[in-house]
Amino acid sequence: MKKEFMLSEIKDYIEEEMSTQDIYKVVSPFLFDLKINATPMDDDFRITPGLSREKMELSDEEKEKILSFFGSAVVPGQLQKIIENYITLKTTKDWDDPMVLEKIRKAIVAQKNAYWKSGKSRIISYEKGYSILAYLAYQFPVYFVQFEHILHSLASDGMLKKRMKILDIGTGPGTVPLAITDFYKRLDNAEAAIHSVELYDENIEAYDAIVPEYAKKVSGLTVEKPVKANLVDLKPEDIPDNIDLMIFSNVLNEIRELTIDQKAELVKKLSSKLAVDGNIILIEPADRANSTEFRKLTLALKLQGLGIYSPCSFIWCQGCKPDECWSFEQKEDINPTRLMKKLADCEEAFRYLNTDIKYSYAIMRKDNLSKVSYKVPLKSKFARLADVNKHVGKRINVVCSLMSGDLGDSKYSVYKICDGTTRKQVYTLLPSHHEVPENELIKTAGYGTVLELFNVLVKYNEDKDAYNLLLSRNSTVAKVE
Ligand SMILES: C[S@@+](CC[C@H](N)C(=O)[O-])C[C@H]1O[C@@H](n2cnc3c(N)ncnc32)[C@H](O)[C@@H]1O
Structure with a gap:
């Protein structure tokens, strides 16, 4: 009935003698789910209504x-x-x-x-x-x-x-x-x-x-x-x-x-x-x-x-x-x-x-919500990374998530990529002298971003037992919205 009250006021409604602290001990496990806040004030608690569990939106x-x-x-x-x-x-x-x-x-x-x-x-x-x-x-x-x-x-x-x-x-x-x-x-x-x-x-x-x-x-x-x-x-x-x-x-x-x-x-x-x-x-x-x-x-x-x-x-x-x-x-x-x-x-x-x-x-x-809701459309012209071994030496198009920061050095930028079908590790490499506006997105896209890579050359790295997709100045990197 009251929007706010002090917890000690509850004493009037309780038959047995209880201190405010004892009342707090009894009620505190329930307060959160009841959307009630208890703010300590001297020896008492100010009881106020809490916010609801709705989505938090950040203000500017x-x-x-x-x-x-x-x-x-x-x-x-x-x-x-x-x-x-x-x-x-x-x-x-x-x-x-x-x-x-x-x-x-x-x-x-x-x-x-x-x-x-x-x-x-x-x-x-x-x-x-x-x-x-x-x-x-x-x-x-x-x-x-x-x-x-x-x-x-x-x-x-x-x-x-x-x-x-x-x-x-x-x-x-x-x-x-x-x-x-x-x-x-x-x-x-x-x-x-x-x-x-x-x-x-x-x-x-x-x-x-x-x-x-x-x-x-x-x-x-x-x-x-x-x-x-x-x-x-x-x-x-x-x-x-x-x-x-x-x-x-x-x-x-x-x-x-x-x-x-x-x-x-x-x-x-x-x-x-x-x-x-x-x-x-x-x-x-x-x-x-x-x-x-x-x-x-x-x-x-x-x-x-x-x-x-x-x-x-x-x-x-x-x-x-x-x-x-x-x-x-x-x-x-x-x-x-x-x-x-x-x-x-x-x-x-x-x-x-x-x-x-x-x-x-x-x-x-517990539900199936995923940050990325994109699914590769049927009949699209992208190769699956599961089949990358079949394309060694060829140029292909892939759609994949960026799964690391730059692992390379000043000559080569190296990024791990994945499309959820990968069996071996796959990386995409951008030599610094091949960096052009069409492919530079690879350097700034955030972790987990889904990207389309067009015209990348597939190479197998025997030492690492991994595949490298080489970006050149003729390759394009685009973000999937
Ligand atoms: C590397 S610390 C991480 C601490 C903190 N979560 C963080 O990210 O900085 C690992 C913590 O897990 C605790 N821990 C290790 N084994 C545990 C166990 N079996 N049960 C509960 N805590 C454990 C350790 O005591 C330690 O506080």
Whole structure:
């Protein structure tokens, strides 16, 4: 009956004695789905109506703020300060004390060595305080900006809602919740409840010290305490209902005890808690080993019935079965944080600077919605990449998605391409001296864009067991609308 009220007013309607905090504990799990917000105010909560879960559309002003952030992306100063304070708190020394910096350097080197190992010797642990500080110093800044790119792309596609329930699994020190918080700081009219799961106490401790502090003044955002759990044992009943975004960022590659099919089964099982129009965001590092394993996982998930929204598009209405698929998105480098600069202020600076953004990702859904709705028309004159071996030495036309940034050098631009039928890796190459306005689109088109390539020469690369489609000044690259 009232548009707004204080939660303490409810006491008048309850027979037994209850404190406002006790009432809050009872009602809080239901508030999000009831479209009700509870904003803490002194010892009470202001209860107001929430937004509905309709599509979020970015205003021009919001778009401008987001683009200006990406123009020179860096972890915001306020968040850097919170992280520096956490280092001071944990080490009881100044965050930039030379001894602290040296210990963080050692932990970064140890962590990188563990990441690069493979098989049974790949043991990655977050049990020691310094491993979390190393993560915050070295991995976090890139992953933080990277997730903002993913949010931006989802928002631009109209895939985010004004009110969202979000679950981040394997949250670490809260990379994804922090990126969401930062993104929401640029939005005027959006609400989200962020839930998370994490295995290690040290990570949860860092999360508790950093995330609520950074999120506290962002209206419409509720950040729940991380649930301590092993993802391997996680059951649908352990996670909230009706999740709009479920995120696995750089975590599944760390689960050694499960095979690809078992990981797919686990994600599929948890997807039962996804809203009908919800999205699962899977992200893994872009290195060859992790990235190719990850594509196998997304294909296993597809076989289990989840649809790939992006980046893959099955434009020939056919599923792919590649021997290997190494594909990743690339974005502008970030600026180093103050901490990263201090760490790099030594002889082997390159060891401590981590600023390039490359990641493999997939957005999966329970429906069959795909970012690219284009399908190759019947009777069109394009060759399928599945048959590329039959055209070696000939010039052909293909329609395909751009599946990498430039992998080449100053003489040759090299891009991975795919049309959803590929068996071997296929690349398109543009020698710099053949660059003309008709083919230069290959250099600027975004990851996942569907392109028509006309008049390309097919070559087989024996060393790489891959096919190259050579663009020349007589080739044309056009975007499929
Ligand atoms: C590389 S970090 C990624 C952290 C964060 N998601 C990000 O993208 O920066 C991997 C995280 O997954 C967590 N993790 C690893 N194995 C896990 C498991 N079995 N259950 C839950 N969390 C796990 C680790 O503790 C760590 O926080």
